[in-house]
Amino acid sequence: MNVLIIGANGNIGKLTSVMLAEQGHSVKAMVRKEEQQDHFQHENIKAVLGDLEKDFEHVFEGIETVIFTAGSGGHTGPEKTEAVDYEGAVKSIKLSEKHGIKQFIMVSSLAADTPEEGPESLQHYLKAKGSADEILMRSSLNYTILRPGALTDEDGMGLINAKQKLNEHGSIPRADVARTIAICLGNEHVYKKVFELIEGEVPIQTAIESL
Numbered sequence: 001m002n003v004l005i006i007g008a009n010g011n012i013g014k015l016t017s018v019m020l021a022e023q024g025h026s027v028k029a030m031v032r033k034e035e036q037q038d039h040f041q042h043e044n045i046k047a048v049l050g051d052l053e054k055d056f057e058h059v060f061e062g063i064e065t066v067i068f069t070a071g072s073g074g075h076t077g078p079e080k081t082e083a084v085d086y087e088g089a090v091k092s093i094k095l096s097e098k099h100g101i102k103q104f105i106m107v108s109s110l111a112a113d114t115p116e117e118g119p120e121s122l123q124h125y126l127k128a129k130g131s132a133d134e135i136l137m138r139s140s141l142n143y144t145i146l147r148p149g150a151l152t153d154e155d156g157m158g159l160i161n162a163k164q165k166l167n168e169h170g171s172i173p174r175a176d177v178a179r180t181i182a183i184c185l186g187n188e189h190v191y192k193k194v195f196e197l198i199e200g201e202v203p204i205q206t207a208i209e210s211l
């Protein structure tokens with residue numbers, strides 16, 4: 001599968017790029033700076049320059065699936081959240097429709113559908129994520145929206161709890177989010193599905209099959 005990863009230089013982006021390349025997929029890793037290209041030395045990964053705040057249509061050439069795991073990060077203000085997490089995502093959705101992308105996998109966030117219930121400092125971010133998700137759900141694309149809880153850098157056990165609505169909070173290792181993305185890739189069972197995920201007791205494959 002020819003996969004574009006938007007946000008490839010991020011924590012989940014790097015883990016996912018290598019995991020998919022190891023599985024034999026052809027990965028195009030979109031990064032913002034030339035020096036970030038050096039990280040991607042695998043024969044199945046091609047790093048390309050692209051910025052969500054500029055024109056990045058060139059990266060869609062030859063792509064079948066898009067994974068969006070970019071984010072402005074906690075250290076930036078609301079303008080960057082709007083420009084990257086919302087507008088950048090919407091531009092990626094529109095370009096995916098234009099280029100006939102088969103599946104769009106979005107890394108969203110737990111509580112993106114209920115921002116008013118989140119901590120005040122996160123409400124703007126959650127609103128941006130939720131609004132982008134809504135546009136994706138209204139698009140013509142086969143979307144798969146992952147809404148992970150708080151991300152950690154633990155290794156991950158490959159065990160999660162995943163449901164459309166979990167009604168509980170929790171954390172999840174980034175490695176297990178990457179594993180979940182890999183299992184969702186090309187999997188028609190998760191087309192047009194949105195689900196929350198935190199670490200849990202169920203093997204990822206089983207959790208995804210039971211959605």
Ligand SMILES: NC(=O)c1ccc[n+]([C@@H]2O[C@H](COP(=O)([O-])OP(=O)(O)OC[C@H]3O[C@@H](n4cnc5c(N)ncnc54)[C@H](OP(=O)(O)O)[C@@H]3O)[C@@H](O)[C@H]2O)c1
Nearest residue numbers: 007009010011012032051052053069070071108109150151
């Ligand atoms: N933190 C949490 O607890 C949490 C919980 C749920 C969901 N999430 C979401 O999970 C996703 C991935 O998390 P993560 O830890 O992997 O994030 P991360 O390490 O901060 O990675 C985000 C990536 O987005 C890239 N990016 C930022 N602005 C961009 C732009 N204008 N154009 C292109 N790329 C741009 C960054 O590029 P640079 O490397 O150049 O800066 C970075 O590589 C994010 O969408 C985040 O919102 C986070």
